[in-house]
Amino acid sequence: xxxxxxxxxxxxxxxxxxxxxxGDALKNxxxxxxxxxxxxxxxxxxPEADICFRWGCTSNLNxxxxxVVNSVKSIHFGANKALxxxxxxxxxxxxxxxxxxxxxxxxxxxxGHVPRGSKWVARPAMHMRGKLMxxxxxxxxxxxxxxxxxxxxxxxxxxNKKKEERVIIANGRVVQMVNKxxxxxxxxxxxxxxxxxxxxxxxxLMAAGMAIAACNEVGLNIGAVDIIYDENNTPYLLExxxxxxxVGAYSQGIIASVIDYIVEHxxxxxxxxxxxxxxxxxxxxxxxxxx
Numbered sequence: 001x002x003x004x005x006x007x008x009x010x011x012x013x014x015x016x017x018x019x020x021x022x023g024d025a026l027k028n029x030x031x032x033x034x035x036x037x038x039x040x041x042x043x044x045x046x047p048e049a050d051i052c053f054r055w056g057c058t059s060n061l062n063x064x065x066x067x068v069v070n071s072v073k074s075i076h077f078g079a080n081k082a083l084x085x086x087x088x089x090x091x092x093x094x095x096x097x098x099x100x101x102x103x104x105x106x107x108x109x110x111x112g113h114v115p116r117g118s119k120w121v122a123r124p125a126m127h128m129r130g131k132l133m134x135x136x137x138x139x140x141x142x143x144x145x146x147x148x149x150x151x152x153x154x155x156x157x158x159x160n161k162k163k164e165e166r167v168i169i170a171n172g173r174v175v176q177m178v179n180k181x182x183x184x185x186x187x188x189x190x191x192x193x194x195x196x197x198x199x200x201x202x203x204x205l206m207a208a209g210m211a212i213a214a215c216n217e218v219g220l221n222i223g224a225v226d227i228i229y230d231e232n233n234t235p236y237l238l239e240x241x242x243x244x245x246x247v248g249a250y251s252q253g254i255i256a257s258v259i260d261y262i263v264e265h266x267x268x269x270x271x272x273x274x275x276x277x278x279x280x281x282x283x284x285x286x287x288x289x290x291x
Contacts, residue, residue, distance in 0.1 A: 011035060011036065011050045011051060011263050012035075012036045012037075012038070012047075012048070012049045012050050012051075013033075013035050013036065013037045013038070013049055013050065013051045013052070013053060013259060013263060014037070014038055014039075014040050014046060014047065014049045014051070014052040014053065014065075015029065015030060015037055015038070015039045015040065015053050015055060015259075016040050016042070016046075016052055016053065016054050016055060016057045016059060016061075017039070017040075017041060017042065017055040017056065017057050017243065018041075018042050018055070018056050018057050018243060019041055019042050019043060020041075021055075021056065021243060022055060022243060022245060022246065023039065023041060025245070025246045025247070025252060026039045026055060026246075027039050028249070028252045029246065029252045029255050029256045029259070030256075032252060032253050032256035033256040033257075033259050033260055034256075034260045035259055035260050035263050037259065042057050042059050043059075046059075046061065046062050048062065048064060049062070049064075049065055050065065050066050050067070050263075051065065051066060051067045051068070051069065051262075051263060052065050052067075052068050052069065053069040053070065053222070053259060053262075054068065054069065054070040054071075054072075054075060054242070055070075055242070055243045056070075056075060056079075056241070056242045056243025057075075057243070058072045058075055058076070067266075067267065069221045069222060069262060069267050070220055070221050070222060070223075070242055071219060073219065074218055074219035074220045074221075074242070075220075075242045077218050077219060078218045078220060078223065078239075078240045078241065078242050079126060079242070080125055080126060081123065081125060081126065081127060081154070081239050082100055082123075082124075082125035082152055082153075082154040083125065084214075084217075084218055084239065084240060085098050085100075085154060085156070085239070086098070086100055086154075087217055087218075088214055088217065088237055091213070091217060093210055093213050093214055093217075093237055094206075094210060094234070094235060094236055094237060095156075095236055095237050095238070096121075096156040096157040096158075096159050096236050096238075097114075097156070097157040098154055098155065098156045098157070099120075099154065099155045100154045100155075101146075101151075101153075101154075102142050102143060102145075102146035102153060102155070105120065105142055105155045106139055106142055106143075109139065117137065118137070118157065118158075119135050119136070119137050119157075119158040120135070120136050120137070120142070120155040120156060120157060120158060121133060121134070121135055121155070121156045121157075121158050122134045122135070122136050122142070122145045122146070122149060122153055122154075122155050123149070123153065123154060123156070124149040124150055124152060124153055125150075125152035125153070125154065126152075132149065134149075135158060136155070142155070159228055159230050159236055160230055160231055161228040161229060161230060162229055162230060162231050162233075163179065163228070163229045164179075164180045164226065164227070164228045164229070165177055165178065165179055165180060165198070165204070165207060165226075165227050165228075165229075166178050166180055166195070166224050166225065166226055166227075166244065167207060167208060167211035167224065167225045167227060168222075168223075168224050168244065168251075168254070168255075169211055169212055169215040169220070169222070169223050169224070169225060170221065170222045170258045170261075170262070170283055171221065171258075171261070171262070171267065171268065171269060171270045171283060172212055172215065172216055172269030172270050172271070172272070173212070173270050173281060173282060173283035173284070174203065174208050174211065174212065174278075174281045174282055174283060175254050175255075175258055175282075175283045175285070175286060176197065176251060176254050177197075177198040177203050177204075177207070177208065178195040178196060178197055178198060178251070179195070179196040179198055180195060180226075181194045181195070181196060195247050195248070195251070197250060197251070200278045200282060200286075200287070201278060203278045203281065204235060205276070205277075205278065205280075205281065206235055207227045207235040208278075208281040209272075209281070210225070210227065210235060210237050211225035211227065211237070212272070212281065214237055214240050215240055216269060218240050220240060220242055221262070221267040222242075222255075222258065223240050223241060223242055223244070224240070224241045224244030225237060225239070225240050225241075226238040226239050226240075226241070254285075254286070257285045257286070258283065258285055260285070261283070261284070261285040270283075270284070
């Protein structure tokens with residue numbers, strides 16, 4: 001997409017979000033942005049604007065909007081966790097090995113393609129924030145949970161995770177990587193106790209590349225990717241989100257800068273170079289000498 005800013009004209013932007021989701025954080029982002037940004041909750045009247053940033057919200061827009069960041073199609077694609085996971089797996093992006101029906105998993109168990117006694121995380125195709133998650137092992141468990149969650153249940157190999165990170169992507173580049181410290185790492189769903197920023201030089205570049213590839217596949221201009229690591233520090237991609245939590249002034253300031261960059265330069269993917277350092281992956285709004 002070309003940039004939408006026209007010389008000498010101030011641009012107006014909308015940050016459109018779901019009801020009761022991230023409204024206060026987005027208002028802080030709007031205050032930090034150099035762009036004239038109005039935060040609008042789903043169901044509220046939309047003001048006239050030049051560009052709309054959809055924060056996980058697929059409401060209809062006014063006809064006069066020139067550019068939309070995060071299409072309705074990409075938001076739906078990312079929200080369907082089973083479909084997006086299948087896409088990642090088919091594209092060779094490292095994910096926990098996944099079966100997309102109970103019948104396929106049961107057949108693999110019978111045929112010996114997966115070891116007996118292996119454990120699987122069952123989830124419905126559409127889920128949010130760690131809800132609806134069960135560990136299954138036996139054929140009876142698999143059939144029971146598939147009946148409970150429905151025909152689109154998918155089954156991921158249980159990874160003994162040692163840490164979890166979130167990677168924020170914009171324009172096909174990394175804008176932030178954070179360590180998600182658990183509320184309780186004894187639970188299957190750790191929950192998030194706190195987010196800690198990871199310094200640029202400490203980024204896991206394999207994880208950065210995976211996150212960029214996943215966001216690009218889904219079609220999100222801005223998104224957040226959740227990645228876990230096993231005891232060997234091998235990264236596995238879980239999912240992509242179009243309405244991530246943005247916690248703290250530092251993270252909110254980064255998103256404000258991304259908004260200003262997209263208004264000025266457009267939402268298209270910035271191609272990666274071949275510099276095998278963090279400079280190849282970082283967004284230019286953070287580092288002017290990004291590769």
